[in-house]
Amino acid sequence: MSLNVIFNASGILNFAQGHLLVVAGVLAFLWYPEGGGVVIWLLCLLAVAAGMAVLTGFQGLLTLLPLRSSVEQHSWIVTTLAASIITGALVTLSMGPNALSVKNPFGTFSFAGTQVPYIYLGLIALTVIVYLALRWFQRTFLVGLALSALSQDLEAARAAGAATRQLQVLSFAIAGVVLGLTGFLGASVIGISESNALQYLIFGFIVAVVGGLGNNTGALIAGPIFGVLLMYVTYEWGNQLQTPLAVAVIVAVLMLRPQGIFGRPHARRV
Structure with missing residues (x-):
């Protein structure tokens, strides 16, 4: 869904999002203290989501700069791949090549003879919440309606006076929020490397x-x-x-x- 948010607003497939998801997991590793309570966990979740929104929005701004007026130049392929490579290199240089181990703060439950982390249920719930939140945002708020207009006809939206470049950067930031929530919540059950x-x-x-x-x-x-x-x-x-x-x-x-x-x-x- 985070890929779709950017694609609908700009026609760009952000090839850096795999590494950005890993960055969200790294932030979970660095910011969430072992033994922290529910309040600390929620604050860290919001902090990672906000941090990823800023980082991904900045990456989107750099990606969109060379495009001038359209995405038909395909320079976004080079810039998103470059962002992916640079982000991966920075993660490796700062954290090393080994996978990071993030503690599961919610424990496990028994299912079909095995112990399953509650985080999996949280990720399923997050998927539905993100889907409903995006749907509500795109149908209720003027900015959301403008993003929907971009997905239907970019040129018509520009001709109607929509701030297309700002909206496209916003789509990257929204995708960053989704990545931040997913990376933080799932950090203990996916490989952070x-x-x-x-x-x-x-x-x-x-x-x-x-x-x-x-x-x-x-x-x-x-x-x-x-x-x-x-x-x-x-x-x-x-x-x-x-x-x-x-x-x-x-x-x-x-x-x-x-x-x-x-x-x-x-x-x-x-």
Whole structure:
């Protein structure tokens, strides 16, 4: 959904988001004190979300600067990849190459004969909350309506007087909030290391494409399905098949329905 927020407002796929998710996990490692209570946890959650909004918004500003008036120049591919590489290098230089261990503050519960962290339930709840919050924001507030206008027709929105560049930077900041919440909440159950960032980006991109680029409802449905399928294959045949499965899924979807399962075909002038 964070990929979709940026894509709808600017047509950009932010290839730096895998590393930005790792940065959110690093901030959780650094800022949340061991043994901190619920209040401290909530304050740290808000602080990480705010910090990621600023960082991702700044990255978005740098990404959008060379574009002038449109995204058709495709310079955003270079700038987002550069941001990804630079962010990964900074994480490695500051924290080292090993995965960081973040303590689970909420414990576990018993399910199907195994102990499952409560964080997983929190991540499921966060997914639904983010989906509903984005939907409410885009339909209730003038800024949200303006962002929706950008997703439908960027040129028409610009002609109508919308501050397109500022709105596009805002979309990066909103995506940063989503990344911050996800990275902080999930820091104890995902691998927080630079080496995992590319995998997070690839899997997120696949879910976005399968669900239909820009379609948050598609992402909400396709994400859990793809995740369960991925874990089932890993359980049955090992994690060496994760990448081939991911590639097979996206190839099959693009061959059968290029706009994604929940996406809409776009008409074009020929």
